[in-house]
Amino acid sequence: MLNFLEQPSGLGNAFIAFFALAIGHAFADFAWQSEFMAVNKNKNLVPKDTDDGKPSSMWMHVLAAHCLVHAGAVWMILGSLKLAWAIALFEFIAHWFIDLNKCEGRTSFNQDQALHYACKALYVVVIFLGWVH
Secondary structure: OOOOOOOOOOHHHHHHHHHHHHHHHHHHHHHOOOHHHHHHOOOOOOOOOOOOOOOOOOHHHHHHHHHHHHHHHHHHHOOOOOOHHHHHHHHHHHHHHHHHHHHOOOOOHHHHHHHHHHHHHHHHHHHHOOOOO
16 A cells, blocks of 8 residues: 555655556456456356356446456555545446446447556546645
């Protein structure tokens, strides 16, 4: 966890915060996302182990679980902030809609990733402008 309460706010710390959030994103979107989660969060994909050949009806729950992993990573990294929970909640909501748009084919993989990293940059800007403590 970064301790924003003890460190001076400067450009170097902003880069460190972004780097930490980017690492958290890489873990949550790749290392910690199972094939089950990657397939079943998409309401348009048919899982391999399905009997009826239809997409999963649990896509919302799986997508929400995936987004909770991301929100948890953000919260753990920014946990020294009093409003870290609010940024984590925003991450949950933003990640849900960004991934839903990717699953619906409205955005490409690269656009999806760019939007996720843009969110991380937004969090850093908000923190270092002093809007969140």
